[in-house]
Amino acid sequence: MSEETQEPRGLSRRLTQYGDQGFARFLREAFLKAQGLTGDALKGPVVGIASTASDFNPCHATAPQLVEAIRRGVTMAGGLPFAFPTISVHESFAFPSSLLLRNLMAMDTEEMLRALPVDAVVLIGGCDKTIPAQIMGAVSADVPALVVPVGPMLAGMDQGERLGACTDCRRLWSARRAEEIDDARLERAHEHLMPTHGTCMVMGTASTMACLAEALGFVLPGGSTIPAVHSERLRMAERTGRRAVEMARSGGPLPRSLVTESSVKNAVTVLQALGGSTNALIHLAAVAGRAGLRLDLEEVDRIGRETPVLVDLKPIGRGFVEDLHQAGALPAVLRRLAKRLDLAVATAEGATLAEVLEAWPEWVDEAVVRPLDRPVAAGEALAVLRGSLAPDGVVLKRAAATDALLQHEAPAIVFDGLADLAARIDDPDLAVTPEHVLVLRGVGPIGAPGMPEAGSIPIPAKLARAGVKDMVRISDARMSGTAYGTVLLHVSPESAAGGPLALVRDGDVIRLDFADRRLDLLVDEGELTRRRAALEPRAVPPRGYARLWAEHVQQADLGCDFDFLCGEGTP
Numbered sequence: 001m002s003e004e005t006q007e008p009r010g011l012s013r014r015l016t017q018y019g020d021q022g023f024a025r026f027l028r029e030a031f032l033k034a035q036g037l038t039g040d041a042l043k044g045p046v047v048g049i050a051s052t053a054s055d056f057n058p059c060h061a062t063a064p065q066l067v068e069a070i071r072r073g074v075t076m077a078g079g080l081p082f083a084f085p086t087i088s089v090h091e092s093f094a095f096p097s098s099l100l101l102r103n104l105m106a107m108d109t110e111e112m113l114r115a116l117p118v119d120a121v122v123l124i125g126g127c128d129k130t131i132p133a134q135i136m137g138a139v140s141a142d143v144p145a146l147v148v149p150v151g152p153m154l155a156g157m158d159q160g161e162r163l164g165a166c167t168d169c170r171r172l173w174s175a176r177r178a179e180e181i182d183d184a185r186l187e188r189a190h191e192h193l194m195p196t197h198g199t200c201m202v203m204g205t206a207s208t209m210a211c212l213a214e215a216l217g218f219v220l221p222g223g224s225t226i227p228a229v230h231s232e233r234l235r236m237a238e239r240t241g242r243r244a245v246e247m248a249r250s251g252g253p254l255p256r257s258l259v260t261e262s263s264v265k266n267a268v269t270v271l272q273a274l275g276g277s278t279n280a281l282i283h284l285a286a287v288a289g290r291a292g293l294r295l296d297l298e299e300v301d302r303i304g305r306e307t308p309v310l311v312d313l314k315p316i317g318r319g320f321v322e323d324l325h326q327a328g329a330l331p332a333v334l335r336r337l338a339k340r341l342d343l344a345v346a347t348a349e350g351a352t353l354a355e356v357l358e359a360w361p362e363w364v365d366e367a368v369v370r371p372l373d374r375p376v377a378a379g380e381a382l383a384v385l386r387g388s389l390a391p392d393g394v395v396l397k398r399a400a401a402t403d404a405l406l407q408h409e410a411p412a413i414v415f416d417g418l419a420d421l422a423a424r425i426d427d428p429d430l431a432v433t434p435e436h437v438l439v440l441r442g443v444g445p446i447g448a449p450g451m452p453e454a455g456s457i458p459i460p461a462k463l464a465r466a467g468v469k470d471m472v473r474i475s476d477a478r479m480s481g482t483a484y485g486t487v488l489l490h491v492s493p494e495s496a497a498g499g500p501l502a503l504v505r506d507g508d509v510i511r512l513d514f515a516d517r518r519l520d521l522l523v524d525e526g527e528l529t530r531r532r533a534a535l536e537p538r539a540v541p542p543r544g545y546a547r548l549w550a551e552h553v554q555q556a557d558l559g560c561d562f563d564f565l566c567g568e569g570t571p
């Protein structure tokens, strides 16, 4: 191919359309000369660095340092680094829910990658929704992309007890509700739950998604678990900048070639072995959907039955992500799983997974990365059930559930949305026993909106004070990857979309039959038909992003992505 017919590269890529390409390049360079760059400096391949630094995202406080390290790596390899901002989403600063903003961030990332003259991009993400949003955007834009996760916090320590966000935030808050600890103890823990910059340091959604990004080939091997404040993370960022220049020069691999049936199946296997977050199923479904694939929930369940939980981290186990990193990092886990993985998939380094594992040090700390015959939990990490209450699926973090509650049949107590829950859950007159099934609805993708992490319904205060630690809880919400309990989530279709959850009334009997993977509402069909006919049509917000969301968001089993963003079509 002659040079004239090749796709433009570097700063000649995606010139603003004035009807005169030469003038567009001349003007672009004039603006860069105004920054003090010489003509020689403008010749290299361009690597974009998507920065998600934000004062409203404390998890990403180290992003500016990572930008500088990536920039250094790009420059050392002869590339031209350009940092640019995108939306940044933090779990505690996203009303009404962070998932609502994930799709907006994915659109922002995709459209910036379509608009900017980048030959490759390094995406700095970390807090729960950010890495999924970035990979979704990168797959749709199909620009060579690498991810530098900001990395996990170090564990905290309070009077000899290691503490971590947010599993221990929830545990201690529940203990205070149950009056097992006093305000002084809670306040002391408050100072130590998050002792450094970085993402939550248990195997919650952030760490799970960083590890899955590595498994999918977007993070350099071993890079997902390095603590945020270790210098090793800066060196990894520098190496990522260098690798991005190689990708910019070669034009690949492209994200769509990384997200394949094999790599998604590998990611599900890794998710199960990590005992990872239930949220990962939504994000994996969305990432797969961008590549024109469908996450098969039956296969998720099947892989779960065959894959033991190997990594001993909270909330299922005992340790923190820094322990996994010191124990051999994700490649040590991948090596344990080698016979269950497709080792021919590509990695971020360019080598196959087989080649990466061949070169990775053999040492592993078996206390943290367990052998296959000595798993952390007896059962699988994540299970998928169906039944008359959830025709399109419901997710259970099996390994964090109570065995005695897995076969359970009892009457329901129904809460209609979060305001109703807040108003009544601690009411001393609530007629609730430990056997009741707590149902929360109106908190799905459309309902809340944005499917908030409200699925781990608090144990009613009077039961908590009596020592009840767990109950069967069902909702169309999500729950934090740091949470635990016999909590059935992501009921699809949700109640706001007319799913059977909308038909449940107080006192209806619900049967959880985990052995048969079923969740059923034991009410006869005639009665359900009468109730269905009485449902009110849902109102759609009149304008803006809320309207776009309400009209186009898909259900949890499809990843809550917008219907018009799925598949491989390129505008």
Ligand code: FES
Pocket: 059, 090, 091, 092, 126, 127, 128, 198, 199, 200, 204, 206
């Ligand atoms: Fe950011 Fe947990 S809140 S990772």
